[in-house]
Amino acid sequence: MIATWTHHRVKTLFFVTTFALYLGVGYWLQVRHGFIIGDALSRVAAAQSVLFSRDPHLAAIGFIFTPLTAVVQIPAIALNPWWPVITERAFAGSIMSAFFMAAAVVQILGMGTDRGLPRAYSMSITALFALNPMIIFYGSNGMSEAPFIFFMSWTVHRLMMWMINDDVHHLVVAGGIAMGLAYLTRYDAVACVAAAGLLVGGTTYARARENPRSRRALLDLLMVSLPGFAAFLGWAAVSWLITGEAFAQFTSQYGNTSILAQSGQTKPEFFDGLSFAAVSITLLAPTLLPLAGWAVAHRWGRPYWPTVLVPLVIYGAALAFQSYSYASGSTFGFLRFYIIAIPMAASLALLAVPDGVIMPTKRPGRHAPPALVDPAASFRGPRSRPAYVVVALVFAISLPVTAWGMGKSTYAPQEFALGAVLAPQPDSLTEQKAHEHRIANTFSTERRIAHYLDQLGLPDNSVLTDTVFGFAVVTATTRPRMFVIPSDPDFTSKLNDPVSGDIRYMLAAPPTGRGASDALNLRYPTLYETGADIATLELEIPNDGDGQPDWRLYRVNEAVPVS
Incomplete structure (x- = not known):
C-alpha cells in the first residue's frame, strides 16, 4: 500500500x-x-x-x-x-x-x-x-x-x-x-x-x-x-x-x-x-x-x-x-x-x-x-x-x-520565430530577425481591428466577415455577436443581400492566396478593389503580421428609396 x-x-x-x-x-x-x-x-x-x-x-x-x-x-x-x-x-x-x-x-x-x-x-x-x-x-x-x-x-x-x-x-x-x-x-x-x-x-x-x-x-x-x-x-x-x-x-x-x-x-x-x-x-x-x-x-x-x-x-x-x-x-x-x-x-x-x-x-x-x-x-x-x-x-x-x-526556418517555419521573443534584438537590421518579428506580431493587426469595431458601439448582426482570416478578429472582440460568420445559418442570405440583412460593414481580405476562398470574395469578386457597387471604403489597414492580409473595411451602402 x-x-x-x-x-x-x-x-x-x-x-x-x-x-x-x-x-x-x-x-x-x-x-x-x-x-x-x-x-x-x-x-x-x-x-x-x-x-x-x-x-x-x-x-x-x-x-x-x-x-x-x-x-x-x-x-x-x-x-x-x-x-x-x-x-x-x-x-x-x-x-x-x-x-x-x-x-x-x-x-x-x-x-x-x-x-x-x-x-x-x-x-x-x-x-x-x-x-x-x-x-x-x-x-x-x-x-x-x-x-x-x-x-x-x-x-x-x-x-x-x-x-x-x-x-x-x-x-x-x-x-x-x-x-x-x-x-x-x-x-x-x-x-x-x-x-x-x-x-x-x-x-x-x-x-x-x-x-x-x-x-x-x-x-x-x-x-x-x-x-x-x-x-x-x-x-x-x-x-x-x-x-x-x-x-x-x-x-x-x-x-x-x-x-x-x-x-x-x-x-x-x-x-x-x-x-x-x-x-x-x-x-x-x-x-x-x-x-x-x-x-x-x-x-x-x-x-x-x-x-x-x-x-x-x-x-x-x-x-x-x-x-x-x-x-x-x-x-x-x-x-x-x-x-x-x-x-x-x-x-x-x-x-x-x-x-x-x-x-x-x-x-x-x-x-x-x-x-x-x-x-x-x-x-x-x-x-x-x-x-x-x-x-x-x-x-x-x-x-x-x-x-x-527549432531555429532553422527551413525545417521549423513555425518555431524559429521564437527568437523574436527569446532574443528580440530590436536594433538588428538582418532579414531573419525582421522575419521573426513579423511572425511574432501575427494577429496584432486583427486585435486592433476588433478593438476599433468594439468602440463603434455597433449592434448585433452588423459586420459581415468570413473566418478564413477573420477568425483572429472575432476572437479578439468583446462583442462576438456583432459579427455574421459562416457558421451562422443566415450567413448566405445576408451575404447575398447585405442591405436588407442590416449589415453595416464588410471586412474584406485580398482575393489572392487563401483569400481566394473567402466567401465575400467568391460572392463579390471586386469587393476588395472597388466595393462591388454595394459598399464604400472606410478604412484600409496594412498588416504587421506574417502571412496575414492587408484589410479593408467597407461600409455597406444604404438602400436607395423608391420614389
Whole structure:
C-alpha cells in the first residue's frame, strides 16, 4: 500500500509540476508577448462560436479540424466575458495543451514505473522528455500536438503492459478510449489505429497454441481498432449530414488541399519529401535509431520481448503517415508534424534497460507471469548500473539538438520565430530577425481591428466577415455577436443581400492566396478593389503580421428609396 501511494504521488508531482510549467510558458508567450500560432487561435474561434456567436450551437465548431481540441476548451471559453485574454490571446488553448502534455508526461513515467524500473531512472527519462524544447512549446501553445502525444502515449503504455500481463482491460483502454479519442484529435491517428489492430491481432494469433486462433486474434483486433474506426465513420457521417462533405478537411474550400493550392506550395519530389521528413525526425530525436537498436537487441529472445514492438509500430505509424503525406504533397513541411518521434525515443530509452518487478494487474490473462510479487520491490531496482547512465545520456542529446533545429526556418517555419521573443534584438537590421518579428506580431493587426469595431458601439448582426482570416478578429472582440460568420445559418442570405440583412460593414481580405476562398470574395469578386457597387471604403489597414492580409473595411451602402 505504501509503495502504491508513492507510485501515485510521484505521478501527481510530475503532472502538477509540468502543468504549471507549460501553462506559465503559454501565458508568457501568448498573453505577455502575443506569440500565437494560427491553428491554435482558429480552434479557440471555433469553441467561441459554440457559446457566443449569434447562433450558438455545437456544429459551429466546424468540420475542418477534428473536434476534440476545440470541444475541451469550451469550459475555459465560458470565462471570456470576465477575462477576455481567454480568447483574444488564445489562452484557452494553452490551458488545454498544458493539461494534455502534462498527462503525456505521466504516461511516459508510467511506462517505466509500471515495469519496475529504478525510480530515479524513470524520473530522469521523463524529465528529459518533459523539458525537451518542442515538448515545452507544444505543451503551452494550444495546438493539437499535446493531446495527440497524450493519447498515443496512453495507447503505447497500455499495449506494452498488455504484452506483459495479457490483461484485457489494457486493450479496452487502449482501443476503446485512447485510440478513438486520438482520431478525434488528429487525422494521423487513422494510421495508428490500423497499426495497433495488426499488432494486437498478430500477437494474439502468435500466442495462441490451439484453435480457434483466428477468432481470438480477430476479436482482439476489433477490440483495439473498432472504436477508432467508429470514430472515423462517425465524424465523417456527422460532417456529411451537416455540411454535405464527409471529409471537409480535404474537400472543403477551407480544407488542407485548398490551402496548399492557394498558398502556392509545390509538391516536392517524392524522395526529397522523404529526405525532409528524415531530417525533421533526426532534429527531434537524433538518437532514435541507436535507442531503437539498443532496445531491440536488449529485448530480443527475452521474456516479454514484443513490448519493444509497441512504440516502434504505434509511434512509427504516425511518423510514416506524416512522412508519406508530405512526400506526396498533401501536407506542409512543418517540424511539428514529426513531434511524435520524441515520446518514441523516450519509450525506447525505457525499454533499453532491464525490467524490474512488474506492477500487479486487475485481470491477468493466460499469458501473464505465473506470479505477481509485492509491488514494493518495483522501487528497489538496481542502485547503479552504467547502462542506465549511458542510455539516459544518449537520450539527453536530443535536447540541445532539438533546440538548435527549432531555429532553422527551413525545417521549423513555425518555431524559429521564437527568437523574436527569446532574443528580440530590436536594433538588428538582418532579414531573419525582421522575419521573426513579423511572425511574432501575427494577429496584432486583427486585435486592433476588433478593438476599433468594439468602440463603434455597433449592434448585433452588423459586420459581415468570413473566418478564413477573420477568425483572429472575432476572437479578439468583446462583442462576438456583432459579427455574421459562416457558421451562422443566415450567413448566405445576408451575404447575398447585405442591405436588407442590416449589415453595416464588410471586412474584406485580398482575393489572392487563401483569400481566394473567402466567401465575400467568391460572392463579390471586386469587393476588395472597388466595393462591388454595394459598399464604400472606410478604412484600409496594412498588416504587421506574417502571412496575414492587408484589410479593408467597407461600409455597406444604404438602400436607395423608391420614389
